[in-house]
Amino acid sequence: xxxxxxxxxxxxxxxxxxxxxxxxTKKRNKAEKRFQAYGIGAIAIGLFFLLVLATSILRSGIxxxxxxxxxxxxxxxxxxxxxxxxxxxxxxxxxxxFISALQTTLTEKGIKVSFDEASIERVMxxxxxxxxxxxxxxxxxxxxPVDFSLGASSRVDGYxxxxxxxxxxxxxxxxxxxxxxxxxxxAEAGIITTTFxxxxxxxxxxxxxxxxxxxxxxxVVGSFFMMLVVLFLSLPIGVAASIYLEEFAPQNRxxxxxxxxxxxxxxxxxxxxxxxxxxxxxxxxxxPQSAPLVGGLxxxxxxxxxxxxxxxxxxxxxxxxxxxxxxxxxASRMQSVFHHVLPLAMPGILTGTxxxxxxxxxETAPLLLIxxxxxxxxxxxxxxxxxxxxxxxxxxxxxxxxxxRADASFYEKAWGGIIILLIxxxxxxxxxxxxxxxxxxxx
Amino acid sequence: MKFAKLTASTLAIAAVxxxxxxxxxxxxxAGSSTVLPYASIVAEAFGDNTDFPTxxxxxxxxxxxxxxxxxxxxxxxxxxxxxxxxxREKEIQxxxxxxxxxxxxxxxxxxxxxxxSQQGGPDYTAFTQADIFTALAPKVMVDGALVDNPYxxxxxxxxxxxxxxxxxxxxxxxxxxxxxxxxxxxAVGCEATGAMAAMIDAGMSEDDAEDACLEVRxxxxxxxxxxxxxxxxxxxxxxxxxxxxxxxxxxxxxxxKLKVATMAGVAPSTETIASGExxxxxxxxxxxxxxxxxxxxGLKLYAQFFISDELAGPSGPLANYGLVSxxxxxxxxxxxxxxxxxxxxx
Numbered sequence: 018x019x020x021x022x023x024x025x026x027x028x029x030x031x032x033x034x035x036x037x038x039x040x041x042t043k044k045r046n047k048a049e050k051r052f053q054a055y056g057i058g059a060i061a062i063g064l065f066f067l068l069v070l071a072t073s074i075l076r077s078g079i080x081x082x083x084x085x086x087x088x089x090x091x092x093x094x095x096x097x098x099x100x101x102x103x104x105x106x107x108x109x110x111x112x113x114x115f116i117s118a119l120q121t122t123l124t125e126k127g128i129k130v131s132f133d134e135a136s137i138e139r140v141m142x143x144x145x146x147x148x149x150x151x152x153x154x155x156x157x158x159x160x161x162p163v164d165f166s167l168g169a170s171s172r173v174d175g176y177x178x179x180x181x182x183x184x185x186x187x188x189x190x191x192x193x194x195x196x197x198x199x200x201x202x203x204a205e206a207g208i209i210t211t212t213f214x215x216x217x218x219x220x221x222x223x224x225x226x227x228x229x230x231x232x233x234x235x236x237v238v239g240s241f242f243m244m245l246v247v248l249f250l251s252l253p254i255g256v257a258a259s260i261y262l263e264e265f266a267p268q269n270r271x272x273x274x275x276x277x278x279x280x281x282x283x284x285x286x287x288x289x290x291x292x293x294x295x296x297x298x299x300x301x302x303x304x305p306q307s308a309p310l311v312g313g314l315x316x317x318x319x320x321x322x323x324x325x326x327x328x329x330x331x332x333x334x335x336x337x338x339x340x341x342x343x344x345x346x347x348a349s350r351m352q353s354v355f356h357h358v359l360p361l362a363m364p365g366i367l368t369g370t371x372x373x374x375x376x377x378x379x380e381t382a383p384l385l386l387i388x389x390x391x392x393x394x395x396x397x398x399x400x401x402x403x404x405x406x407x408x409x410x411x412x413x414x415x416x417x418x419x420x421x422r423a424d425a426s427f428y429e430k431a432w433g434g435i436i437i438l439l440i441x442x443x444x445x446x447x448x449x450x451x452x453x454x455x456x457x458x459x460x
Numbered sequence: 461m462k463f464a465k466l467t468a469s470t471l472a473i474a475a476v477x478x479x480x481x482x483x484x485x486x487x488x489x490a491g492s493s494t495v496l497p498y499a500s501i502v503a504e505a506f507g508d509n510t511d512f513p514t515x516x517x518x519x520x521x522x523x524x525x526x527x528x529x530x531x532x533x534x535x536x537x538x539x540x541x542x543x544x545x546x547x548r549e550k551e552i553q554x555x556x557x558x559x560x561x562x563x564x565x566x567x568x569x570x571x572x573x574x575x576x577s578q579q580g581g582p583d584y585t586a587f588t589q590a591d592i593f594t595a596l597a598p599k600v601m602v603d604g605a606l607v608d609n610p611y612x613x614x615x616x617x618x619x620x621x622x623x624x625x626x627x628x629x630x631x632x633x634x635x636x637x638x639x640x641x642x643x644x645x646x647a648v649g650c651e652a653t654g655a656m657a658a659m660i661d662a663g664m665s666e667d668d669a670e671d672a673c674l675e676v677r678x679x680x681x682x683x684x685x686x687x688x689x690x691x692x693x694x695x696x697x698x699x700x701x702x703x704x705x706x707x708x709x710x711x712x713x714x715x716x717k718l719k720v721a722t723m724a725g726v727a728p729s730t731e732t733i734a735s736g737e738x739x740x741x742x743x744x745x746x747x748x749x750x751x752x753x754x755x756x757x758g759l760k761l762y763a764q765f766f767i768s769d770e771l772a773g774p775s776g777p778l779a780n781y782g783l784v785s786x787x788x789x790x791x792x793x794x795x796x797x798x799x800x801x802x803x804x805x806x
Contacts, residue, residue, distance in 0.1 A: 106770035107509045109777075146508040185716045190780065224504035225497040226781050303536050305484055307516050388488070391518035392500035395507060408486055408516040421519075421688045423497065423713035 074435055081433025084214035084229060085174040086166040087141060087203070091118050095159050098152055108145025111152075115144060115167075123203075130202045131195075139196050140203075142168040143227040168216075168229035169209060171426035173200050177211055180425055217433060222394040222415060228426035231419070233434050235394040239309050239409030240378060240441075242398075246313025246405070247320055247377050252370055254317075255324030262325075263332040264354050283322035290319045291383030299387060307388035307408035315387060316377040323376065327369025331362040364456040371449040375442050381413040390414045412438045484535045487515035487762050491525020491542030492636050493688045494571060494707050495744050498778050499542055502766045505777070510765070512758030517542075519688070522636035526747070530555035533751045539759055541747045544571065544636030552802070562750035562801040566763055567792055568772055570784040572708035572733040573640055573740045576718040581700045582622035584614075586722045589739070591618055593649025595626045598677045606658040609677050629695045629704040630676065632686035640742040641705055642674045645723075648739070650674075693717065708733065709782025733784040741784065750801055763796050 033039060038046065093114060101110035116137050123132070144167040152159060168174075172192040175181035186194060203209040220232020266272045294315035298304045304311050335358045343353035384390055394410035410418070412434060419431040489499055496519040507514030518525075522543040529541035530551060547565070555563065575592070577584045594600050594617050600609050614621035631637040650656045650673035659669040676682040685692045685704075692704040693714065703721070708728055711718055720728060723740055732738040746766070753760045765771065767789060772778050774785040786792065 104770075105509070105765070105768055106505065106776075108505065109770060146504075149508065181716070187715050189712060189715055191713075224501040226501050226777055227504065299536060300531075306488055306536065306538075307518075385520075388490070388516065388518050391490075391496070391516065392503055393516050393518070395504075395514035395516075408488075421493075421690050423689065423710045425714070 074432060074439070077429065078432035078434075078436040080178045080180075081217055081429045081436075082214055083178075083211050084216070085169040085177050085209060085211050087119075087169055087209050088164065088166045089119055089122060089208060090162045091115055091122075091165050092162045093148070093152060093159055098156070098159050101149075108143075108149050110145070111148040112138075112141070112143070112145035115148060115165075116141065123208075126206065126208075128199070128202050128206065130198045132199045136193070136196050136199055139190075139192055140170060140173050140200060142170045142174075142229040143223075144168065146230070166212070169200075171228040171424055173209070174229060175426060176200060177204075177209075178429075180429070217430070218437070221396045222392060222410065222418070224392070225422050225424065225427075228422075228424050228430065231427065231430055233412065233415055233430075233437055235396055236410040236412050236415035237437070237441075238397055238404065239312075239389070239394060240411040242309035242404045242409070243313040243316060243411055244374055244378060246310060247316050247374060248370070250314070250317040251320045251324050251373065255321050255370075256328055256366060258321075259325045259328035259332060260354060260359070263329050264350070264358070279322050279325050283326060286382070287319050287380050288382040288386070290315050291386035293318065294383060295386045305406055305408075307393050307410075308406050309389075309409050309411070310405040311387050312384055312389050312411060313405075315383045316380060319380065319383065320373040320377045323373040324366075324370055327372070328362070328366045331365025331369070332358060334365065335361045361458060364453050368449045368453045371445050371452070375445045375449075378411075378441060378445070379413055379438065381411075381417050384411055384414045390418055392418070412441070485757055486513040487540065487756055487759055488518075488538045489515055489540040489542060489746070490518040490520060490528050490538045491540075491746070492522040492544040492744070493519040494522075494544040494635075494637060495542035495568070495746065497709060497781060498568065498744070498783055499746070499766075501777055501781060502762075502771060505771065506758075506762055506765050510758065510761060512761070515540075515762060521634040523634050526551050527554075529747060529749070530558055530560050532558045533560055533749065535756070537749075539749055539752045539756050540762070543745045543747065544742060545639050546743075546745065547747060547802075560749060560751070564748040564750055564763070564796065564799060565802050566746050566748065566767060566796055567786055568744050568746060568767060568783065569778065569786045569789075570733055570741050571744050571782075572728045572730075572738055572784065573637060573644070573742070574706050574708055574711050574728045575703055575721045575723065576696075576706050576711055577703045577721070578696050578700060579717060579719050581696075581702070581719070582614075582624040584622060584624075584703055584719070584721045586620070586725065588652070588724050589645045589649035590652040591621065591649070592628075592645050593653055593655070594618075596628055596630075596646070596676045596682045597650065597655065597673075598675050599655065599672075601653050601655050601658060604654075606655060606662065612681075624701040626681045627683070627699055627702045628681065629683050629685050629692045629702055631692075631705055632684040634686060636742075637705065637707070640740065644740045644742070646676070647673055707782070708784070712782050730779065730782070730784045734787065743786075744783070748796075750799060753799065760796075760799070764793070767792055767796060769793075 097114050101107050101114065104110050116134055119137055120132070120134055147167060148165075151163070170192070172181050176197060181192070183194065183197060186192065186197070188194060200209060216230065217232045219234040220230065221235035223230035262272065262276065294311060298311045298314055299306055339357050339361065340353050343357045344350070348356065381390070388408070389410050393408050394415055398404035398407045398409070416431045416434040416438065419427040419434065422428075489503070496517060499517045503515040503517050506512065522545055525538075525541040526543060526547060528538050531537050547563070552563070555561070575584070575587055591614070595611065595614060598609055599606050600611070602610065611617050612626060613623055614626055615623040630641060647670065656669050656673050659672055660666060664672065683695065685695065689706050689710040692706060696702045696704045697717075706718070708730070711720055711728075723738065726732050726738045728738050733741045746763075748759065748763050769789065770776055772783070772785060772789060776785075779785045
C-alpha cells in the first residue's frame with residue numbers, strides 16, 4: 018500500500034488541513050486522552066487505597082501510644098517486703114499490699130462511690146512486678162512514701178479510649194458497671210490520668226493477662242541484631258558474587274545455570290527459607306532456637322538473591338568505556354574493577370542492599386519455624402554477643418503474636434507496632450533515596 | 461559462628477553454674493495455642509518471681525508441639541510441650557524412637573468449648589449435640605433413614621432454632637480442640653440422632669461407624685479454621701449467620717462481641733465446667749522431658765510453679781483468665797514433685 022501511494026498519488030485521497038483535525042486524528046487524540054484518563058484513574062485508586070490504609074492504621078494504632086495510669090502514694094514496710102519475698106508468688110503479694118493500701122487512701126480522700134478491694138483489683142492492671150522491681154532495686158525506700166504511677170487494667174484503659182462503653186459492658190469478673198463509677202470518680206479526683214506510654218516503645222512482651230505491660234522495644238532490638246547479621250553477611254557475599262559473575266566469570270553453561278538459579282531463588286517463598294533454617298541451622302548445626310543469629314542467617318539467604326541481582330544491574334550500568342580506559346592505561350582487571358567500576362556502582366549497590374534489608378525487616382513467615390513467634394521477646398539482651406544468641410522476637414513477629422491474642426487491647430498494640438515498623442521501613446527507604454541522589458553519576 | 465557459640469557457652473557457664481556446660485539457660489516451650497495464653501501468664505510470672513530467665517513459649521498446635529517435643533533429647537529440642545488433649549500412643553512411640561522415654565504428664569486444669577455467634581446475629585441461644593450433628597454431618601437421619609444432609613437452615617430440622625443459613629466455623633484438624641469437638645459434640649449427636657445405629661444396621665463395623673460419625677459436610681457449610689480464635693472471630697464477623705467454636709477464656713474476654721449458646725440446656729461457665737454439668741470440656745496438659753530436669757535450669761521449678769495453688773488454684777491468675785481449676789491439683793503437685801513419669805515407674 019505504501020509503495021503504491023508513493024508512486025502514484027491516489028486521486029481519492031482527501032485533502033488534509035493543518036488547521037482542522039480530520040476524523041482519524043480526532044480519534045487518535047481521543048484515544049490518547051482516554052489513555053491518560055485511565056492512568057490518572059489508576060493513580061487515584063492507588064492513592065485512595067493508600068489513604069484508607071494510612072488512616073485506618075493511624076486511627077487504630079495511635080491509642081496504643083497512650084496509657085491510663087493510676088497515680089498514688091504508697092508506703093511498703095520492711096516486714097511486708099520480707100513477707101512478700103518469702104512467698105512463691107511474690108508479685109501477687111506486692112499487688113495485694115498495694116490494693117489494700119489504695120483502699121485506705123481512697124477512703125481517706127473521701128471518694129463517694131462505694132467500692133471494695135475486689136473492685137480496685139479489677140480497676141488496676143498487673144502491678145506486682147513493677148512494685149517488686151522498684152523495691153528490689155532501691156530497698157532504701159522501704160517505709161517511706163513513694164509516688165507510683167501504675168497502669169490501670171486494659172478494660173479501664175479501653176474505657177478512656179472509647180473501646181469499652183457503658184452500654185456495651187456486661188458485668189464480668191474483669192469489670193462491672195459499678196467499677197466504672199469508681200473509675201469516673203477517680204478520674205475526677207485526678208488519680209486516674211492518661212499519659213504517653215513510654216513502656217510501649219521501650220518495653221518487652223508481656224503475658225496475655227497484662228496488656229498494659231506490653232511493649233515493642235525488645236523486639237526492635239531483636240530486629241536490629243538480625244539486620245546486623247543480614248547486613249554483614251549478605252552485603253560482602255552478594256557483592257563478591259556479583260562482581261565475579263559480572264566482571265570475571267566466563268560465559269558458559271555453568272555460569273548460565275548459576276544465573277538462572279539466582280533469579281529463581283529471588284522468587285522462592287520466604288517460608289521455604291524458614292524450613293531450610295530449621296533443618297540446617299538448628300537441627301544440623303545446633304545453633305540455639307529463637308535466636309536473632311539464626312533469624313539473621315535465614316533472612317540472609319532470603320536477601321542474597323535480591324542484593325546480587327541489584328548489584329549486577331548497577332555494575333552493568335557502568336559504561337564499558339570506563340573499564341576500557343582503565344585497562345588502556347595499564348590497570349589490571351582487578352584494579353579496574355575495584356578502583357573505577359565498583360565506586361561508580363556503589364550507590365546502586367547500597368540502594369539495593371537497603372531495599373533488601375527493608376524487605377527482610379518486614380518478614381514473619383521464616384521466623385515462625387525457627388521459634389521467634391510466640392511469647393519470646395521478654396527483655397533486653399545483657400550484652401552485644403548475647404543479643405545474637407538470647408531468645409528474642411522481631412517486630413513483625415511480635416505484631417503477629419499480639420494480633421492473635423484475645424484481649425482487644427493487644428489488637429490495638431498490634432496496630433501501634435505496625436506504625437513503628439512502618440517508620441523504620443520509611444526511614445530505610447528515605448536513606449536509600451538520599452544515597453542514590455547524592456552519589457549517583459549520569460553519563 | 462564458632463566464636464559466637466563459644467562465647468555463649470562461656471557466658472552461660474559463668475551465669476548459671478560452673479558445672480553444667482549448657483549453652484541454653486532458658487526453658488523452651490511449644491504446643492497448643494489453647495494453652496499458650498496460660499503458659500505465657502505463667503512464663504511472665506516465672507520470670508518476675510524467680511531468678512531464672514523467662515521461658516520462651518511458642519504456639520503452633522498440640523500435634524506440632526508434641527512432634528517437636530518428640531524429636532529428641534538435648535538442648536536443641538524443646539523441654540515442654542503444651543497440649544489441649546492427651547498425648548497419643550503413636551506419639552509416645554515416636555518419642556521413644558528418638559530416645560525421649562521419661563515423660564512427665566501434668567494436667568493443669570480444664571477448658572470449656574463454647575458455641576458463640578456475633579452479638580447482632582440470629583438468636584443462637586440453645587443447642588444440643590444432636591442439633592450440631594444434624595447441621596454439620598454429611599449424612600443424617602430423616603424419617604428413620606440415613607440420607608445425604610438436605611438441610612440448609614437451622615429451622616429446617618428444629619423449629620426452635622432461628623431461620624438462618626447453616627454456617628459453622630470449627631477448629632481445623634491440627635488443633636486439639638477439634639478432637640474434643642468431635643468426641644463431645646459430634647459423636648454424642650451421632651448417637652443421639654440414631655445415625656450411628658443406622659450405620660451399624662447398614663452393615664458397618666462399630667469402629668467404621670464411629671469414624672464415619674465424625675465426618676463433617678464438605679459443601680462449605682462447615683469451615684475448618686486452622687488459625688487461632690481471632691481468625692474464627694473475624695470469620696463470624698464477616699458472616700452474620702456464622703457460628704463459631706471458641707475456648708471459654710477467649711469468649712469471656714470478648715463478651716462484648718460474642719453471644720454464647722447453651723449446650724444441652726447448660727450455660728458454659730467455670731462453675732458448670734468444674735461441676736461437670738457443661739458437657740463440652742476437656743483437660744489441658746503439658747508434658748515435661750524428665751531427661752532435661754537438672755540440665756535446663758529451673759525446668760522442674762517451672763512445672764511446679766505452673767500448677768501451684770497460687771497460680772493454677774481457683775483464685776489464681778489462670779482461673780481469672782478462664783481456666784477451670786483442677787479439683788485434684790494437690791495430687792498433681794505431688795506427682796510433679798516426685799517426678800512421676802508416664803506409664804508407671806520413676
